[in-house]
Amino acid sequence: MSELQGWPAPRATGAVSGTVTVPGSKSISNRALILTALADGPSHLTGLLAARDTTLMRSALVSLGVGIAESGTTVTVTPGSLKGPATVDCGLAGTVMRFVPPVAALADGLVAFDGDEYARERPMGVILGALRTLGVQIDDGGTGRMPYTLSGTGSVRGGKVTLDASGSSQFVSALLLAGARYDEGVDIRHDGKPVPSQPHLDMSVGMLRERGVQVDDAEPNRWVVAPGPIRALDTAIEPDLSNAAPFLAAAVITGGTVTVTGWPTQTTQPGDQLRDIFTRFGAEVTRSADGLTVRGTGRVAAVDLDLSDVGELSPVIAAVAAFADGPSYLRGIAHLRFHETDRLAALETEFNTLGGDVTQLEDGLEIRPKTLHSGLFHTYNDHRMAHAAAVLGLLVDGLEVENIGTTAKTLPEFPDMWSGLVS
Numbered sequence: 438m439s440e441l442q443g444w445p446a447p448r449a450t451g452a453v454s455g456t457v458t459v460p461g462s463k464s465i466s467n468r469a470l471i472l473t474a475l476a477d478g479p480s481h482l483t484g485l486l487a488a489r490d491t492t493l494m495r496s497a498l499v500s501l502g503v504g505i506a507e508s509g510t511t512v513t514v515t516p517g518s519l520k521g522p523a524t525v526d527c528g529l530a531g532t533v534m535r536f537v538p539p540v541a542a543l544a545d546g547l548v549a550f551d552g553d554e555y556a557r558e559r560p561m562g563v564i565l566g567a568l569r570t571l572g573v574q575i576d577d578g579g580t581g582r583m584p585y586t587l588s589g590t591g592s593v594r595g596g597k598v599t600l601d602a603s604g605s606s607q608f609v610s611a612l613l614l615a616g617a618r619y620d621e622g623v624d625i626r627h628d629g630k631p632v633p634s635q636p637h638l639d640m641s642v643g644m645l646r647e648r649g650v651q652v653d654d655a656e657p658n659r660w661v662v663a664p665g666p667i668r669a670l671d672t673a674i675e676p677d678l679s680n681a682a683p684f685l686a687a688a689v690i691t692g693g694t695v696t697v698t699g700w701p702t703q704t705t706q707p708g709d710q711l712r713d714i715f716t717r718f719g720a721e722v723t724r725s726a727d728g729l730t731v732r733g734t735g736r737v738a739a740v741d742l743d744l745s746d747v748g749e750l751s752p753v754i755a756a757v758a759a760f761a762d763g764p765s766y767l768r769g770i771a772h773l774r775f776h777e778t779d780r781l782a783a784l785e786t787e788f789n790t791l792g793g794d795v796t797q798l799e800d801g802l803e804i805r806p807k808t809l810h811s812g813l814f815h816t817y818n819d820h821r822m823a824h825a826a827a828v829l830g831l832l833v834d835g836l837e838v839e840n841i842g843t844t845a846k847t848l849p850e851f852p853d854m855w856s857g858l859v860s
């Protein structure tokens with residue numbers, strides 16, 4: 438390590454070209470774990486992501502009484518009767534801190550929740566309030582945040598609830614995923630500014646329907662889940678298309694060619710929108726039996742994008758925009774202020790520390806390309822900040838990434854995969 442005490446981001450010596458296979462989707466993995474844990478029999482999962490967020494989810498479910506066993510590449514989930522006392526460590530995982538409480542509410546006994554220091558700052562009040570409305574007892578000392586204790590009675594009444602999910606789609610997904618197991622099901626209405634991350638809502642609804650659960654989402658901002666069993670289902674998890682973003686971005690900004698294998702032909706993952714996004718940046722995007730291939734054309738076009746559906750892609754997109762041929766605007770992402778860190782502030786600060794010209798907008802970022810210089814890029818324990826830094830580092834001398842290990846949240850292999858592709 439150099440004086441800057443970071444991971445020296447590999448500098449591209451030319452066009453970056455190669456083929457990458459990314460592990461399973463975080464969002465599908467953690468939904469599959471929840472749904473198989475609540476199912477009417479054992480299920481087998483293949484391609485499940487092995488990373489911090491999925492390890493935390495597995496531990497949470499095991500501590501509540503779910504059986505999870507691994508044999509080779511197959512994980513078998515065997516539902517059990519859910520019981521406290523249990524302790525759930527949420528780490529910094531939104532999918533654990535929002536999706537597990539509605540499941541824990543079905544347990545008989547006390548379940549204590551906590552997480553990383555910054556996890557205590559991430560909004561939880563909406564989901565805790567909704568659970569109270571549905572009949573669940575929660576003691577958070579009035580904070581609306583972790584740590585708190587949930588007192589389960591072995592069943593949840595369920596029924597109607599109105600909430601404001603403009604801060605995170607995960608508040609709705611959380612209730613959808615467990616709602617079929619509530620006595621009256623759940624009838625969720627959103628009241629507020631638009632809910633972000635529509636593909637993640639579609640993912641929740643789609644995975645429920647695959648398991649025989651009736652979900653009515655025909656009316657905007659309303660989701661009705663009928664009470665009933667969740668069918669056991671063997672599932673092959675798709676590769677994580679959001680984690681493919683930095684690798685494909687490397688091709689876009691260096692004029693190289695990168696293929697990501699196993700790109701699904703149909704998916705609810707937000708990362709599928711990278712096909713359109715990288716095309717707008719001026720790259721050529723093709724799909725074949727080999728996977729998805731992105732070819733940089735030597736020109737990176739400035740973009741004006743509404744990323745409200747695909748907020749988690751924003752840090753890498755911001756890094757690509759830093760090399761565009763004019764100012765770019767990323768909009769519809771005010772909710773990124775509540776992610777692993779305040780991503781809008783973090784991107785502004787870190788890009789500008791390297792000599793960049795990034796300004797926060799009320800709901801996004803304005804990125805005016807400038808020549809960047811060496812420096813230490815802070816990641817704020819945010820895997821996607823680390824991905825963005827690695828992308829910048831391809832074209833910036835002497836860029837070091839503080840805490841590259843934070844990529845373990847969803848892709849522990851990132852530093853090796855990156856070095857393997859770009860060096």
Ligand SMILES: O=C(O)C1=C[C@@H](OP(=O)(O)O)[C@@H](O)[C@H](O)C1
Nearest residue numbers: 464605606607633634637748749
């Ligand atoms: O449901 C999910 O799996 C996710 C939903 C999104 O959350 P927000 O709606 O809070 O952005 C996304 O950003 C997150 O990475 C994963």
Ligand SMILES: C=C(OP(=O)(O)O)C(=O)O
Nearest residue numbers: 529530531532749776777
């Ligand atoms: C917002 C994200 O994660 P989380 O699931 O912790 O909300 C993310 O992965 O970009």
